[in-house]
Amino acid sequence: MSKKLYTSGEINAVFNSNNNKNLFFNKVEIDSRQLSNRTIFFAIKGVNDDGHRYVKAVLKNKNNLAIISEKPNNLRSIRTKNTLEGLRNLASYARQRSNSKIIAITGSCGKTSLKNLLNISLSKFGKTHSSPKSFNNHYGVPYSLANLSSDNKYGVFELGMSFKGEIDKLVNLVKPHIAIITNIGPAHLENFKNINGICKAKAEIMNGICQNGIIILNKDDKFFYSLKKIADHKNIKVLTFGYSKSDIQIIKKSAKVFFKIKNKIFKLKIKNFNKSFLYNVAATLCVHYYLNHNINLLKNNFNNFKIPEGRGNEKKIQIRNKKILLINDSYNSNPVSLNEAIYNFSSRKKNKCRKILIMGDMLELGKKSKYYHQQAAKILNKTNIDKVFCVGSEVRHTYQKLNQTKKGLLIKNISFLKENIFSILENNDILLVKSSNRIGLFNFFNKFQ
Known part of the structure; x- marks a missing residue:
């Protein structure tokens, strides 16, 4: 009980x-x-x-x-x-009485999937509590922490931010033993002068790490050395993951993937070779390595991991008797996650099926919005994606730079898409939907079964 x-x-x-x-x-x-x-x-x-x-x-x-x-x-x-302050006070009490090992995650993308991976894998070693859904703001974090039981062995929490100083407040409430920064990218750029500002804001997670705790960093991220410098200055131990030489190194050879942990090779059963997923597996292994867990017990842990709805999960749906394979990545979009989604989609075997992308606006990019949407077109033009349909206002910059052969339709509002989705798609199409949540594509495509 x-x-x-x-x-x-x-x-x-x-x-x-x-x-x-x-x-x-x-x-x-x-x-x-x-x-x-x-x-x-x-x-x-x-x-x-x-x-x-x-x-x-x-x-x-x-x-x-x-x-x-x-x-x-x-x-x-x-x-x-x-x-709300009362909720924070109760959350603070829950953290104070807890003997759990606490893990906090931030980054520009991948937080929720990593949190879910950790929740599942840590549960093999003890009772684990994690924040539900994407509860990572000034409401969600104290709510999640207040539900941490005194008998939980592990607690996993997401920390999100839109402005400087937000993570600082959250991490000083959570007080993690282990902190993870998945990556740094231009998400919420409208609230910062440049990406360096985002890097510094994400680095605030190091302000609340417990004494003798660690920070886990992506060795491949272009801001790795900036973050490591901050960690070294604070005298925080660093564990790394990535394809480059790291504490937990991803080694991908043709249709197989291995993880090298301190010069020892581990073979895990994995069928999802998406780069973002493998990064999250490696970050998860960093946590278990630090906690001195038996990695061999995780051999089958990642093979059947269910990707959260709207974050790249796949399902076969029918739209007016047309069979469609839907890759629903419509919960969030920024330049980092969009590029990753395009890369994974383009790398997928095509066979005789069409690859269709429905792309919605990337939001909160400020003055750089036009630039990043145009950059997306340059990447798309080099892929084997057949048609790109753009939904929203900012994606017009993407649409204008697309090769003529790749242009589907420029759709200003989702109502038009709802009425015409049946004629846009063909039987056996593979459909990737990538967008920021507020555009409405997530709610629309989430209804299809």
Whole structure:
């Protein structure tokens, strides 16, 4: 039986309250739709909604507790000045009482997939907790941390950012023993002068690493030496992964892949040879190597890993009796992840099938948006992708630079795509969808089964 997440005594100590001492709680929640028995609900005021609207419904269950910042008061509610700050306080308490080994991940892309890989693999060695979905901002991180149980052996958390200083606040809450930076790229560039600014912002993850902890870095990333210099200055031990000589080195030979760990070769069963996936496997192995785990126990761990929806997962779908192989990578897009997706798609065996790309805008690139969208066209023109359909406003820069033979349609809004997707595709097409989430392609293609 799982240990209770919190007793009333613990909650009373955190919030200086005097609630029913016989209650205990198994879950912390900020979304009223996800409630269950014995939940602590934080009524947070967001941009589009206010959690206080749902407090009455939450408290219909006599075992639930609400953390509020306004009336109505109730015997099963605790009033605090700021509920988000209250959530951070509870998360801080959860971290303080925990004996878990904590891993924190940041980077321009690959965070969620790496987190899921670590969650699965670490579970072989002990009870593991990880942040759900992509909960990596100022709401998601304290929410995820507050749900860390005192009997968890491992905790894995994503740390995201859009501005300088955000990761600094998050990492000082999480206080990881192991931090990972997957890569550095021009994501959220509109909020920085250049990519060097993004590198420094991602490097903030080193500000909260526990004493004697480590940072895991991608040796192939062009900002590796900048990040290592920061780590050396802070006296933080560095572990590396990559195709170049590293602590965990990826060795790919034709249709086989191996991992060289400190001069010893490990053969793992892997059928996904996408570069981004192999990087995440190598980063995962770094964590297990540091924790002195038996790598041989992970031999079959990566073969059937389920890629998260919208991050490059594949599924066969039917669109008006046309059989389509869909590669859905529409949850996020930036120059690094787009180039990786194009490379993987182009490397795929074509046979007699058409390769079709539906590409949506890359967002938050600021003044560099035109440049990066045009660069995408230069890369696409060198591939064996048959047709490129562009959806959005910024992708017009990509479309204009495409070779004439590769041009599909320039589509300004998703409504047109929904009406014409049936005529765009042919039977047995291989379809890659790559876009930033806000364009709407993720929700659209996620419905196809």
